[in-house]
Each structure stands twice: as structure tokens, then as C-alpha cells.
Amino acid sequence: MDSAEFRRRGKEMVDFVADYLEGIEGRQVYPDVEPGYLRPLIPTTAPEEPDMFEDIISDVEKIIMPGVTHWHSPFFFAYFPSANSYPALLADILCGAIGCIGFSWGSASEATLVALLAARTKVTRRLQAASPGLTQGAIMEKLVAYSSDQAHSSVERAGLIGGVKLKAIPSDGKFAMRASALQEALERDKAEGLIPFFVVATLGTTSCCSFDNLLEVGPICNKEDMWLHIDAAYAGSSFICPEFRHLLNGVEFADSFNFNPHKWLLVNFDCSAMWVKKRTDLIGAFKLDPLYLKHNHQDSGLITDYRHWQLPLGRRFRSLKMWFVFRMYGVKGLQAYIRKHVRLAHEFERLVQQDPRFEICTEVTLGLVCFRLKGSNRLNEELLERINSAKKIHLVPCHLRDKFVLRFAICARTVESAHVQLAWKHVAQLATSLLATPRD
């Protein structure tokens, strides 16, 4: 869909919305359907080729609306009001388009925390079943979780919030967590009386898009009865392409897995997808059922009460965004999008390699290139400062061990070879003028 079609479809959608809200009083406020009604009405996989917009919007009325409780019907007197107004809807359209992320993003953080909390509950119950005298405090004091030293800061934060120790496992030369380093930490901690219970493995780290070795780490987690959570926030989207699927080998050892379609799968923020092997582990951890939240189907197994899967109770109807995107791009369109980004990253990588003043810092697997000027950290900090002061392009840095490194991530939906070429020319020119500056 190009912007001309968006103009047309967007206006149709505005009319659709106005029609819906004008006519809402005539709709039955509460649906007739039974849980599970939707499953046979939608295909089990995303379409290979894009669907037509007309078909999607007609399906909205045909298959989605029959399942909707109309919260904005004037005959809805349940719970408390949930606000809705035309100005807010207008602002939300704009909010989606600007699509800026308040300083950073990462509902993957919440998934990590939820997994850690579920694992904490699980191990606590197991230990208390074995030794009924053990208090929660006594157990928590000994719990220890692990992640690679390359894991996202939100993993450490999950440890702080969960009130448990989190230890960083030194990664190998490719910035991956390996069996030996994990095993070593485990032995040492167990010898000190600590209780290992949780491991976060990252597929596609934020700093350099490295991949922890699931085939090595997974079996250790299973053997030691530790919960294995996989954070594939960025890289997860690439697994829709068969050629990147091997990066996922070992996923069968995981207890939970998360990736963010709002990063790389064309679904605007926020949209973070989480799987758990045994959903009762999550649900059992924090389930509370006051009367005003009870419903007839909660123990039927037919429905998934996502409020037990997350920290806030409420959720927006975000699956609608995924459904539109899957149907209007089709699997082929989505794969083409991922492949284009990876191709552009390799294009930038080659440009860097052809300039002897620069070095590539780690293998380019997906859409991220880590690079730097050969030379001091100070020099590279200065280069980044000049790049970001000029404001023609925007980059953020990272540390890889003791090195200050520039991260070039292929981001925009609209980025093309021309932008990458321009960006590199700009970086190279700034480097030239920087290197010509007398150094103290």
C-alpha cells in the first residue's frame, strides 16, 4: 500500500469509524458468540500473497464485529467508563504516524520480567513443597538468574524488580553465551548454596546482534531445572525467512520466547508477542479473580485470559494491527521486507570494508552493522558526536568489551540503497575532516 492508497483507504476508514460510532446504539451491546468462534473463520497461516483491502474491511464486519463487546454503546453500564472521543481518535492517528518511542522501546522488557516472576513463583513452590518450613524470603535470598554480558539492560532491571540476583555470564569472541561459561558460574554458585532458577538467552542482542548458543545453553537449563527465556526482540521477525531459521535452533529447550513485531515486522508500536511452553506456569503465578472480572468461560480452557500474562490488566486490541499487516503484505511481502533490510546492511558493511580507516567490529547477520574508526575510543566518540550534531542521520553507539563502537541499524520502512550510500558518504566525509583536525 503506497501513500496514495493510504489516503484513499484512510478516508474510507474514517467513514467506517464514524458509521460505527453513529450506529453503535443499534448493535447488540454484548456478543452472542462462544469462545473459539473465530478460529474456524480465519486461516491458520498468514496469506502468501497480499489480500485485498476490500476483503479485509468486509471481514471486519463479518467475522470481527460479531465477537466485539461494544464498550462505547450507550447501553454499556459495566465496570467503569472507558474513554472515547473524536479528538482523541484524531490524535491517535497522528500518534501512530509519528510513531516515536519515548526514549527507547521494549515491551520485550515486560516479557522478560513476567517470565522471571513466573519462574520465581515456580521454583518457590517447588522448594516449599519439598521443605514446607522454607519461607519465601529465605528462598528469594538464594535465587540467582543468568544472562549473557551482552543482554539488554531490561534483563538486569527485571532482576532488580523481581528482587533476585542476576549474574552476567561472560560471552565468547562472537559475543555469544556458551555452555562452558554458564556451567562454570552455575557450579560456583551452587557450591555457595545459591539456587540457579532462570536464564535469559538473547537472539540478536541490542549492542551487536549476536546470538547466544541455544543448542549449548538449552540442555543445561533443562537438566538443572532452570527456566529458559529467549529474548528475540529484534531478530525474531527475521525467522519468517527460511534462510534465517537456523538461528533459532535449540528453541525447543525454551520455556518462554518473545519477539517484537513492532520492531521489524511492520506493526507499529506497541506490539510484543510472547509464547510460553506451559501457560499454567504464567497464569498460576499471579492469577486473582475478583467478582467483577469473573466470566463464564474462565475455566473452560477455550479462552486465554491475557490479563494473567502481563502486568497491567488492560490491553488494546493490537492483534487487529497484526491481522491487517499480515493480510496486506502476505508472507512474501514480509519476507521481502526483511531481506531488503539485510541486503542494505551488507551494502553498508561493504562500504565500510572498502575504507581502510574503518573496521567492522562483529559479524553482520541481519540488519545491524557495528563499525568504528581504527583508533582510540576518544576518536570514535568524537566521530559520533560530529555525526549526531550534523543531524543528517541518527546513530547510537555501544560498548563491545572495552571498545566504543558505532551501530548502524537499518530502520525505516522507506530506507533504500540511496539513503545508505548518502549516509556512508556523510560518515566518511566527517571522518576525513576529523582525522585532519590536529589531535592533542
Add this chain to the structure above:
Amino acid sequence: MDSAEFRRRGKEMVDFVADYLEGIEGRQVYPDVEPGYLRPLIPTTAPEEPDMFEDIISDVEKIIMPGVTHWHSPFFFAYFPSANSYPALLADILCGAIGCIGFSWGSASEATLVALLAARTKVTRRLQAASPGLTQGAIMEKLVAYSSDQAHSSVERAGLIGGVKLKAIPSDGKFAMRASALQEALERDKAEGLIPFFVVATLGTTSCCSFDNLLEVGPICNKEDMWLHIDAAYAGSSFICPEFRHLLNGVEFADSFNFNPHKWLLVNFDCSAMWVKKRTDLIGAFKLDPLYLKHNHQDSGLITDYRHWQLPLGRRFRSLKMWFVFRMYGVKGLQAYIRKHVRLAHEFERLVQQDPRFEICTEVTLGLVCFRLKGSNRLNEELLERINSAKKIHLVPCHLRDKFVLRFAICARTVESAHVQLAWKHVAQLATSLLATPRD
């Protein structure tokens, strides 16, 4: 703004968005402004009378856009991609309009949890400063938090997640938490060696819209060095009307306060507003600053890094919705909206009172009426079952002590006296046929 104007403005907004995304390459990817630039450009209070839409949209370009980092510019190569596509934007428009809340709502839950975690960190640091030998586990085992027995289930959940005890204080005849009951619990727990550290007071409980007595509870919290969090998720919006302001008396004792504009202030989900007295208490609790999230202004005090205020890192640009709503309704429009809802609740209350088969269960203060048939819980459960099976209106129940009670909440933006009258007639008819049914 009526639906005719929404059709017009919505289409203008679609064009605005398409223009923005088509032209994004021509905008400087990173803004020139300094933190604080926005403050003198916007008024310190919401307008009394509604603003014109033309003025708002022209201000978007004039005062908002200069502060935006264009995450979807093809010259943005920082962090990782954040997705954006036309189909997702279309779906999001629809998502906002349907505005259903996944089973329930309540980002107020997250605010409660964040406050509890901050309080937990604060008391732990204080105790460890006094007795350096104390471990976190030893302290956590003794921590105890309190709320009224009428508090939302998310408060209990916050206790579970935070790994601390949470005790319910018996409320009084008006379902309010009072000094005597809290004091009694405190004395008993302190005598047992526990450490009281956190109190949640609710203004406008979910079950019956009761109000904890802040003027009594507040001073106890301050004296005992316990963090006082106020959950005003629903009632908070009403405080824009002077006549409801007295319900807020005692707020000066609070350490944190939360309400949900997405409930009753015309800003569609999600939008939950939290204040803290000392923001360093929150920020200090879980602040982590990896290099890729560092920026030049973080220690300047000029900006507020909301990522330290919440569990996920990322935030949508939700203030845009509030800004549109405040400007297009004006304070007067918003006050009129709250007052209309309260008036409709009293209208329903009078209808119930005029029918001797029914009783009102608790004082109607804002937009919620708790009522029931005089008689057994079984009878009322049956009435609710018939109401919700007919699907003409939708209600949820609650328990008040041992009584099963029907909650009639004024919800929709479009609800009028006619809907309330129809709803009552419907309920009264169902009651008539129910009471005519032979009982076993």
C-alpha cells in the same frame, strides 16, 4: 466535535499523516531544540473554552514537530527499527474506535506496582543504611503493605509480584478505610516484628465508588514513614469539578497519586497519569543506563526520563491525545461531561428508589449506582443472568460484604437520559418476570 466534523477532520488528518510520511525524508532526522523548549510554547492550563481544530493542527507543525525525532526517516539508523506501515495505521484507527479493553483495563495497576516497588527499595535502603548487615531477603520477609478490603485486585497482585505481604484493612460502614482499623493492624504487625512500609488508599473503589479517608489515613502514613499511594483510577477525573474537589482532601499526605484519563476524561485507552512527590524515589529504584540509552541531558534535571517511571521501557506518544482533548473540549466541556454522567447516575438512583422491590446499596457520589433486589443473593444472581443474557444492556456485579450487588456505571460518551430510562424499564420488567417465576 460531532461525527460529521470527525469525518471531515479525520480525512484531513489522513492527508496530514500521508504528507508527513511522504515528506519525512526532507525533515532533519534529529531535533535542534533543547529540553524545556516546549514549556513556554504551551499554556500552563487547559483552555476554559474549546480551541479550534485549525489552531491545534497548526500548532502540531509549529510547536510539536520541532521537538520530534523522526523515527521513520530513512536517515534514522539508531537503536533498532520501530515498525510503521500503512495497514497497521489503518488498523489502529479502527482499534481506537472499537476501544474495547481486553477483558478489563487498568494501567492504574502498573502505577500501584511501580509505587510499591519504589517504596520497597526506599525502605530497604533506609534499613540497610541503619544496619549494614541486613540482607534484602531478610528485610523483604518482614515488609508488609496495606489497603482497604475494597481495593482493586491489582493491589493484591502488586504485593504478589513485589514479593511482599499485603494485608486488607476492614473498611467501615461506608466501605472506607479509617484510622482506627489501620492503626490496629499496624500495632499488631509491629508487635510481631513486621515492617509496615506501604499503604494504598483508593478514591472511588471499583466495587462501589467508596472513598478511603485520606485525612485520617494520611497522617498515620507520614508518622510511620510508610509510602502512601492513592489510586483514584476512576474518580480522579471528577476532581476537575470544584464541587467534587473535597473528595481529594488529604491528598497532601500522599507520596504518589494515579488516575486514568482513559476512564472518564475522554482520552481513549491507554492513558494513565501518575504523580510522585519525590521523583528521585522512583528513578532511584530501578535506574539503569546502558550506553545505547544514554543522552546528554539525563542528569540536567531538565527532562523527565519516563522509562524509569514504568516497567516497559517504551512509551507511545500518548500526551498528544490529552492535548487534543483538553483543547477541543476546554475545561468547561470536560466539566460538563463529568456533571452529565453524575446527573444520569442520580437519575437512575431515583428510579431504583421509587421501586419498593429494590434497594440502593451505597451512597451515589459520582457515576456509579450499586443496587439490588431486596432478597437473596441467588435472586440477584438470577436477575443479573437474565439482564446479561438478554444483551440489551451490559452490567457487571460486585460483592459488598456478603451481598451480591449489581453495578450500574454510567459509561458511554453518548449515553443520555433516554438510555438510562430504557435500561431501568428493561431491568424492572426482567425483575417482574423473575419474581413471577415460581421459586424452588
